[in-house]
Amino acid sequence: MISDRVKKSLKRELNHSLMAKIGIVLVLAIMLMAMFAPFFAMHNPTQQQLDRAHQPPLGVTQTSEEFRFVDGERQIQEVTIQGTAEHPFGTDSLGRDLFSRVLFGARTSLMVGLFGTLFAVGTGVSIGLVAGYYGGRVDDSLMRFADIMLAFPALVLAIALVGLLGPLTVRIPDPFVAAGLVEGMPATFVFPITLTIVVGVVNWVWFARIARGEALSIRQEEYVKAARSVGASDWTILRQHILPNSLTPIIVLATIQVAAIILLESSLSFLGFSGTTLSWGFDIAQGRDYLGTSWWISSIPGLAIMFAVIGINLLGDWLRDALDPGLSGEGGV
Amino acid sequence: MSQARFLIRRSLQGLLVVWGVITLVFLLRFITPGSPVDFVAPLDASPELRAQIAINLGLHQPIYVQYFDYLFGLVRGDMGFSYIRGRPASGIILSRLPATIELAVAATIVAIIFSIPLGVLSATRRHEPTDYAATTFSLVGISTPNFWLGIMLILIVSVGLGILPTSRRPIGLIPALEMLIFQLQISGIRTWIAHMILPAVTLGTYFTAMIVRLTRSGMLDELGQPYVKAARAKGLPETLVTYKHALRNTMIPIITVLGLQLGSLIGGAVITEFVFNWPGLGTLVIDAIVVRDWPIIQGALIVIGIGFVVINIAVDALYTKLNPRVSYE
Amino acid sequence: MSVHTGEKPLLRVEGLKTRFFTEEGQVNAVDGIDLSINDSEVFGIVGESGSGKSVTALSVLGLIESPGRITDGHVWYRSPELVESIGADEPSAVDGEYVDLQALSPRVRRTLRGTHFSMIFQDPMSSFNPSLTVGEQIAEAVESQQRARANPRSVASRTQGYGLSSFIMSTVMPSKRYVKEESLDRAIELLEMVGIPDPVLRAEEYPHEFSGGMLQRAMIAQALAGEPNVLIADEPTTALDVTIQAQVLDLLLELQEETGMTILLITHNLGVVARMCDRLGVMYAGEIVERGTLHDVFNDPVHPYTQGLLGSIPDLDGTRDRLQPIAGNVPSLLDHEMPDRCFFADRCPKAMQECLEKPPEFGIAESSSHATKCYLARTSYDETDALTEDYFSSETAETQQIESDGGTQ
């Protein structure tokens, strides 16, 4: 499916683009993190240890004032806590290990990003292809519908849908725990279904537009007419001629959409609409109340989001520059 | 086709979209699990009381009757009564609108002021430190979740440095201006600005970063065009070549993209409002969703949809004005 | 058309080298060319595409952009007026009446564009900004040249009232525009001068509303805005309909006679050369391989490449206007692929052993009016010296052989 020419141009672009290399490394790192989270984590991310709450990250010393009652008298005491390697990213207000939470949070983000995008690509491409290929009234009504969808800002629509439909989740057993390879880790992983479908639903229009445009232009090509004249079915023509041609822009857009959906997911989790509590956005929301004392609770998960999204965006730039020079917008000689 | 007719047609199309938006928003209530009554009625309400509440809310009618009631209500500017506050939804929504518009406009201004010069510099000084700084900034900017950025700004600027307030803003732009004009009091506007800076930066950053990217790549494209070489050959100074020729043509496609991306501005505004406890539509919607205050949810979503459609028509108008080749189709 | 003096040319290009530093390697687009162009003459540069003739034109104007750079050579321009105005600031660039454009600072050089040198391009449609009216674009040229003349040294004065803020203001307030009313009037005069009917109306139109021929006239008008001494015309008629080509060429000749400017005409079309030029240079692989008067070169071509171009019978009537295809490929200009021999040898029907040893130079003994970079200029052709016909094909075969041997070892 991937031709040699494509491979070559991917390689060439990779060779002289430091940014592409950084992107690949970041994305791979985060994927590994997400996949093998139970192995890297040192604590169960959901386990509360109230006596260890608000521990600062490794290398940070935190001084705070604490009220104590000594002999019925209220006293103010200075307490100094030092970050330890036990909790390299510190702990949250309930004493949960942030490092483990960041690792497991990657799972939520990546899963929602990937499946949400797949959902958007699936629906968008099929609708777009049908609209562009058949044209006429089918096209008109589908594209009007797309216009209406576009009239809602994706995030607003997603907030409304997820907030109203309610957070439906499934618990997927963790294969490593089930196989007995690790202990003390959560046995299941909470996958937010409503959220995934909604982020897909609010993003399908872009794919529909691309697929429709390609289908419209290719429909007129001689070889498609020829295929039709020899009796190829619509389905065959769509699959064999039109789909492969629209693949490049779809892949490029899908990559960038994964990043957008991760941002969307974190926003919804931040609002508390996602149904899972093991998510970067959720942790940022948790930390908001403790900005004055424990800055790391909000800061660190945010950095995780940022690096993940930067990585995916760089990957998208690389694919775009390599696969579709027309899109890159770099000035010629 | 003339420009006026093009705009009229575009507006009619917009009206159609708005109608679709209204219908969709209306239907939203029927795909939502649970009845609105659950949220309004006391937990121990008797079935009779529940039925009475349903009648009060107009929920006993068939869907189509409710739909047309709602539609005709909208035409008269009536969005029903808030379930929770018992006041007309339209009034509540309208009172929240200025804060959101002020925020969005401020963020757009921030974005335009910083992004276009940065994008141009980045393109004209390609492969120089300025360019690397600008591309790095724009990459980070489009990759940072804005709610987190807002929190970090609060952490650093308000908590850390102790400047700029984070409390809910006490005064809107219009009262602040009234104070300035009628009482010659500058404090109102000062307070307004102090409360505006962080939210505007939070919301504007993503936009700034995106326009920097678009401007840079667009400028690189335009600067490679033959007409740029010709402009240089006829002796035009470089500033003129850059700004009057290349930038102008760069802006034409950027404007269309911006029109589409305004959605992310509005979406971002909702979240930014939530972070800064901003008294705008965004916080209103989120609060209403949590308690299922349907008239407010529907009204606010419709207002946002209409706003977006209107902005897009305005963008189209600007586009046709800037681009002489457009054929008004 | 004047009789050239030969002693004090207006423009003397010496050893000009322009290179592009691309990913594939260094491209020697212009590889050390020498030219002298006289006052009020039409000088043609002919060659196939990819021979470096357009790059030569851009190099003279100083419009080479990254990754290209002029690495060597001088462009001497005779202008006592210029010597006077800048001599004090840039003494190193001045030699008698001549100024070395290459030695000037980019700022000063920029001020010469439009006023001393001007250029028209191949494709008028892409050489005008599509979103500004034609009148405005010509008026811009007028305006910037007036500012340049009023204050030749200050770049600031020329850009005054223009920058980002003015750009934004100018979209809102018409009074903030760079172009003044008088410049627009002058633009209309210029349009009239190049024979555009209804110039007042047409000035208000956008490039896409013009036909190709009319737009090329408009470009000529734009180039004349600053009354330049030298007009460089890069393939001025290639993009036009055949029927209009002649009109545009006639217009150029007319204007040349009226104003007495010098025209440097870049073309691949021998018919155009025959019609327009007083003298010409033939370009091949980044070098001028033959130069002389039109008469000399057409009647008595020495270089086998020129001979090939002209076909067996040179013909001044222009009936044979297309370049005759010459067997073989246009040479690669990549530095590491350029052989250390006559670049034409692999396509030359008369190549000799000598040609492979060292690249030929312009003969000293030749008259200055007709010179050739070819060994045949001093030895007459003797068929027995010629290499066998399949010399180059066997050469490549041999190298391939060696390479594959090396691979198996």
Ligand code: SF4
């Ligand atoms: S120098 Fe030799 S190879 Fe080159 S053109 Fe002259 S005869 Fe041909």
